[in-house]
Amino acid sequence: MISQHQHRHENDCQEVLSHLNDYIDGELSPELCMELEAHLAVCQDCRVVFDTLSKTLYLVHKLRESPPELPETVEYRLFAVMNLEQFVPKKRK
Amino acid sequence: MTGIEIDLDIYPDEASLVEALKSGDPEACACMIKQYAPRVYAIAIRMLNDPDDAEEVLQETFISACKNIKKFEERSALGTWLHRIATNAALMHLRKRKRREVSLDEPIETQGGDDVYREVQDWTFSPDDHAMNSEIRDILEKAIAELPETLRTVFVLREIEGYSTEETAQILGISVSAAKVRLHRARLRLRQLLSPYFT
Numbered sequence: 001m002i003s004q005h006q007h008r009h010e011n012d013c014q015e016v017l018s019h020l021n022d023y024i025d026g027e028l029s030p031e032l033c034m035e036l037e038a039h040l041a042v043c044q045d046c047r048v049v050f051d052t053l054s055k056t057l058y059l060v061h062k063l064r065e066s067p068p069e070l071p072e073t074v075e076y077r078l079f080a081v082m083n084l085e086q087f088v089p090k091k092r093k
Numbered sequence: 094m095t096g097i098e099i100d101l102d103i104y105p106d107e108a109s110l111v112e113a114l115k116s117g118d119p120e121a122c123a124c125m126i127k128q129y130a131p132r133v134y135a136i137a138i139r140m141l142n143d144p145d146d147a148e149e150v151l152q153e154t155f156i157s158a159c160k161n162i163k164k165f166e167e168r169s170a171l172g173t174w175l176h177r178i179a180t181n182a183a184l185m186h187l188r189k190r191k192r193r194e195v196s197l198d199e200p201i202e203t204q205g206g207d208d209v210y211r212e213v214q215d216w217t218f219s220p221d222d223h224a225m226n227s228e229i230r231d232i233l234e235k236a237i238a239e240l241p242e243t244l245r246t247v248f249v250l251r252e253i254e255g256y257s258t259e260e261t262a263q264i265l266g267i268s269v270s271a272a273k274v275r276l277h278r279a280r281l282r283l284r285q286l287l288s289p290y291f292t
């Protein structure tokens with residue numbers, strides 16, 4: 001009986017995991033949403049995965065606002081390739 | 094602003110910048126590059142994970158943009174148009190690279206739930222407490238770079254460039270369901286890659 005219960009629980013976790021992305025993207029049907037939320041309320045493992053996944057995406061979306069720096073040498077070469085050397089200062093710094 | 098100094102206020106709005114670009118004004122070209130090169134380079138470096146290839150894509154993007162500016166119909170923003178050119182150029186590089194390396198392309202391993210729970214512990218780290226400091230940035234960029242290419246391209250287009258799942262699928266020439274599967278795996282993988290830093 002216990003093992004059966006355990007097994008069932010794991011199946012639920014697999015199912016929740018497979019729907020997690022649709023849930024995050026707001027593409028899950030209301031019924032499945034309710035089921036998923038009910039599971040998250042009682043299953044700490046899944047809740048942790050959900051929380052950390054949300055945090056990960058939160059941070060990733062922040063990258064959007066701050067692109068990695070364009071190295072100065074790359075910028076100089078780009079201006080050279082584009083025949084825009086007139087805009088490049090003769091002496092750097 | 095670092096690097097080459099260009100007065101970005103010469104053109105009061107995008108329409109006048111585009112008009113000047115279409116008339117072949119080099120100052121407009123310099124202006125466009127100053128304004129958009131960082132974003133274009135960002136797409137390229139994240140997609141390709143290689144500074145030399147990224148620089149080539151950067152140059153190709155602006156060469157192509159200047160050559161084709163007359164075809165730009167202003168139905169979208171200039172930035173969006175440039176992103177699309179950059180994305181296509183980056184994909185061309187990936188295909189070239191693939192041909193070069195025959196088939197080192199990593200098969201998409203079936204990653205079930207077991208893996209995900211291997212190290213289930215909550216993160217003490219709370220993103221709200223931290224501004225996007227450079228340490229977190231570096232960790233994130235490194236983790237994204239570590240994603241296998243098939244996952245990384247979908248992830249970058251969808252999560253960083255902000256394309257929809259449908260657009261991402263279309264750009265990559267894969268089905269929407271394939272894009273969803275890859276995105277799902279990429280997200281979980283990234284979460285896993287970040288776990289050691291945030292526990």
Ligand SMILES: [Zn+2]
Nearest residue numbers: 012013043046
């Ligand atoms: Zn669970």
